Amino acid sequence: MRYVDEFRDRAKADVLIKAIEQLLARMKRDETRPLQIMEVCGGHTHSIFRYGVEGMLPKSIELVHGPGCPVCVLPMGRVDDGVAIAERPEVIFATFGDAMRVPGSRKSLLQAKADGCDVRMVYSPMDALALARRNPEREVVFFGIGFETTMPSTALTVLQAEREGIENFSIFCNHITIVPTIKAILDSPDLRLDGFLGPGHVSMVIGDAPYEFIARYYKRPMVIAGFEPLDILQSIWMLLKQIDEGRCEIENQYTRVAAREGNSIALQAVARVYELREFFEWRGLGSIDHSGVKIRDAYGRFDAERKFAVPNARIADPKSCQCGEVLKGVIKPWQCKVFGRACTPETPLGALMVSSEGACAAYYQYGGVKRGRDEAEASVA
Amino acid sequence: MNMISFPSRRSRGKVHAPTVTLAHGGGGKAMKDLIDDLFVGAFDNPLLAPLDDQARIDLSSLAQYGDRLAFTTDSFVVDPLIFPGGDIGKLAVCGTVNDLAVGGAVPLYLSCAVIIEEGVPMDFLRRIAQSMAVTAQEAGVTIVTGDTKVVNKGACDQMFITTTGVGVVAAGVELGAHRARPGDAVLVNGLLGDHGAAILGARGDMALRAPIESDCAPLQGLIARLLEAAPNTRFMRDATRGGIATVLNEIAEASQIAIEIDEAATPLRDEVRGFCEILGLDPLYLANEGKIVAIAPPDEAAAAVDAMRAHPLGRQAALIGHVTAGEPGRVAMRTIFGGRRIVDMLVGEQLPRIC
Amino acid sequence: MTGNSALEGLYPFLHDKEQDPAARDAGLLHSIEAKARESREANARFFAQQAGVLIDAAKAHAAAYHILWDLVHTLLADNRGSAISKDVAA
Amino acid sequence: MCLGIPGCIVSIDNADDLVATVDVSGVRRQINISCVVDEAHPVESCVGDWVLVHVGFAMSRINEVEAAETLRLLRELGDLQAELENMQRPTDVVAAEEQGL
Numbered sequence: 063m064r065y066v067d068e069f070r071d072r073a074k075a076d077v078l079i080k081a082i083e084q085l086l087a088r089m090k091r092d093e094t095r096p097l098q099i100m101e102v103c104g105g106h107t108h109s110i111f112r113y114g115v116e117g118m119l120p121k122s123i124e125l126v127h128g129p130g131c132p133v134c135v136l137p138m139g140r141v142d143d144g145v146a147i148a149e150r151p152e153v154i155f156a157t158f159g160d161a162m163r164v165p166g167s168r169k170s171l172l173q174a175k176a177d178g179c180d181v182r183m184v185y186s187p188m189d190a191l192a193l194a195r196r197n198p199e200r201e202v203v204f205f206g207i208g209f210e211t212t213m214p215s216t217a218l219t220v221l222q223a224e225r226e227g228i229e230n231f232s233i234f235c236n237h238i239t240i241v242p243t244i245k246a247i248l249d250s251p252d253l254r255l256d257g258f259l260g261p262g263h264v265s266m267v268i269g270d271a272p273y274e275f276i277a278r279y280y281k282r283p284m285v286i287a288g289f290e291p292l293d294i295l296q297s298i299w300m301l302l303k304q305i306d307e308g309r310c311e312i313e314n315q316y317t318r319v320a321a322r323e324g325n326s327i328a329l330q331a332v333a334r335v336y337e338l339r340e341f342f343e344w345r346g347l348g349s350i351d352h353s354g355v356k357i358r359d360a361y362g363r364f365d366a367e368r369k370f371a372v373p374n375a376r377i378a379d380p381k382s383c384q385c386g387e388v389l390k391g392v393i394k395p396w397q398c399k400v401f402g403r404a405c406t407p408e409t410p411l412g413a414l415m416v417s418s419e420g421a422c423a424a425y426y427q428y429g430g431v432k433r434g435r436d437e438a439e440a441s442v443a
Numbered sequence: 444m445n446m447i448s449f450p451s452r453r454s455r456g457k458v459h460a461p462t463v464t465l466a467h468g469g470g471g472k473a474m475k476d477l478i479d480d481l482f483v484g485a486f487d488n489p490l491l492a493p494l495d496d497q498a499r500i501d502l503s504s505l506a507q508y509g510d511r512l513a514f515t516t517d518s519f520v521v522d523p524l525i526f527p528g529g530d531i532g533k534l535a536v537c538g539t540v541n542d543l544a545v546g547g548a549v550p551l552y553l554s555c556a557v558i559i560e561e562g563v564p565m566d567f568l569r570r571i572a573q574s575m576a577v578t579a580q581e582a583g584v585t586i587v588t589g590d591t592k593v594v595n596k597g598a599c600d601q602m603f604i605t606t607t608g609v610g611v612v613a614a615g616v617e618l619g620a621h622r623a624r625p626g627d628a629v630l631v632n633g634l635l636g637d638h639g640a641a642i643l644g645a646r647g648d649m650a651l652r653a654p655i656e657s658d659c660a661p662l663q664g665l666i667a668r669l670l671e672a673a674p675n676t677r678f679m680r681d682a683t684r685g686g687i688a689t690v691l692n693e694i695a696e697a698s699q700i701a702i703e704i705d706e707a708a709t710p711l712r713d714e715v716r717g718f719c720e721i722l723g724l725d726p727l728y729l730a731n732e733g734k735i736v737a738i739a740p741p742d743e744a745a746a747a748v749d750a751m752r753a754h755p756l757g758r759q760a761a762l763i764g765h766v767t768a769g770e771p772g773r774v775a776m777r778t779i780f781g782g783r784r785i786v787d788m789l790v791g792e793q794l795p796r797i798c
Numbered sequence: 799m800t801g802n803s804a805l806e807g808l809y810p811f812l813h814d815k816e817q818d819p820a821a822r823d824a825g826l827l828h829s830i831e832a833k834a835r836e837s838r839e840a841n842a843r844f845f846a847q848q849a850g851v852l853i854d855a856a857k858a859h860a861a862a863y864h865i866l867w868d869l870v871h872t873l874l875a876d877n878r879g880s881a882i883s884k885d886v887a888a
Numbered sequence: 889m890c891l892g893i894p895g896c897i898v899s900i901d902n903a904d905d906l907v908a909t910v911d912v913s914g915v916r917r918q919i920n921i922s923c924v925v926d927e928a929h930p931v932e933s934c935v936g937d938w939v940l941v942h943v944g945f946a947m948s949r950i951n952e953v954e955a956a957e958t959l960r961l962l963r964e965l966g967d968l969q970a971e972l973e974n975m976q977r978p979t980d981v982v983a984a985e986e987q988g989l
Contacts, residue, residue: 114782159794186944211890333804717913
């Protein structure tokens, strides 16, 4: 596979690991704690576990798995609202596969489907629009989730529906923006992160300008990273070089995909269709100002929240859940009180256990349970 | 209701209706005609012909194959019923034949129970029956008894099939999931994940076009060659639902050993890789219908791989890993990138993801 | 519209001019009020919608308590329980 | 977040709606290419182009030069390491000998 296999090359991995080790050996740093690097994006978390990258790195580098999974951070109340829409007899509720399992306070979409709701899995919002075309007597609602990467696709689908005059199609819009959330993490008083791996696919849409504040005001370096394991290793190495040389910049490792200026066609579609919400609730992180978008009045007829009355419920995260602390790198997943006990991928309590992108689910799935506990015990001893 | 007994010298009935109706399950002439025309016609054999309530099999004829009877049953539901590389009929024969064969048995006889939703086209049913007949012949088994039911529209999804199989295990063949030992080799007989990808593709929900066919095939021949070449093979299992990851976990658990596989040695079709990359799926968890995982002692591993490669259904057979003395029950994989990851049991169904 | 103005719409905090403290405080106040209103409304909505259920639950609770109370007194002493439960009922 | 995969555009299926077919390792799928079509890249010119596909949309054109550059940097890093090791070998040998004595 072109542009994929070259970036999974084992020989080059060895080179990078050696380079990272050499850099660490000569760096002047606080030896009492590991360097903490947050990969903001769930796609990175997945690759790190999928290829076993974490185990290849020296112990003095700790990867903190960030909030970058739009499925995980969806609050229960929003899932409930989605289920309520799906329960309407006239509705075909179209969703990405990974949103099916996210628990609401009553049920997940998977359970709603088992209970007789017409829930369909689609690969693309355009497929949901095709469903609307094929089923003119039904109301097709697309569950719009995702960060800046996914936002344009939903916007363009709305614009296409408008062009074709399709009236039985709407979006239940839960799109959220990662940049304000990075800021929220940086604002937290218990922050310990030394640098960030930037979300490569968000960057291909928004470019690298929106991250400048991270380097300028918060004095943390960031490297925009691709998703193949070699991309991740190279980005970590670039980040270490910045730290070593005392630089704080926004660098881009993923230049083959993410252009400096982003994608202006995608951004224009976003600006046309959406406006910012005052605030949006994140599972595990609470309410974050200006972190979500809704559909503009001009496209109100494509907004499922206006088309159908939704309960609009607010359900608090379980008290025992420590996702927020995990997200900020204060604790590791296995240090959470409920990890692997009350909170498992089958019965997730917190955001990070919900999707396989979530840090806790990844640890659980790829065997971090044991490794994590062992490490925890070792550190106590 | 079992197939009704008729006088042995009789004319075979013929179906004229274009679709199956409740009358075809009613026990009267319509049902007799359906069974005669579609099933008896296709499965034609002396044991089935009398259409008694049961097939009677001479014990001494069984004893020539070995000293233990193997007996298994499986139900088949698949959406869509016809998919690239097979259909529910072929699947129903292969599935049960393979369940017998992986236990070391020579598969001999099958029963076939069919539940049909009213309204199913007769031609479709005829096609499925033919497909079962052809596959049974290929697998060297005879379908000797059966049952047909017709249910109301909506009570089942077109057609469900249950097959039960009888086979005989040769003296001396001892296979068991608990017999794996550190140092043993982990083998597969070819490319993984074809069936799962073919079915997901054929459903059309994801609108992917891929030239991937199900690997659905009866494996008794390949397994016989394997056992000849590696008589001390510890265990085999067909890696159906849940893929090889699930089978490996079951073996690791049953034998209380660890297994480490090498991603670079794991045979995958390019298209299956592409399919998995697009949808964010892991091919280790995709279903197979013509693939086995075999655990062979170290000194017989090479012979086992060679024997499988010499068979048409094992051309891409490979040694993909080893049993180790690591943490009992743990399956791990050395990734193509050089890292190591745990390959756990899957929680629930594997769903396509966007993130 | 250019990509730049789209970004400004998406991330207003990145393009904040030097705000005077009063405007910032007013904005903050506005945000807090909005969240408080949201929370109050959710509360009110919950109690409005669930009032019946809550009252039923309270009644069921009280009834169960009476039965238990009667039982305890029947078992431990003579039939004083019923008099007390009458008091409670009154 | 945001699963994306490189694919090659093999045909334009609807130039008005900007619908094209991409090939990913032999698997084909119709996608929308409106985010990668502009004056510099008119729709007719897109066949053969590599794009990053996310949820059925081409979100970016893959820059071949940049991809090669990233790999070149890694190769150079490898060469540099090999050179350094070669230079260090004599001292290593000396150290080993000293230890041996």
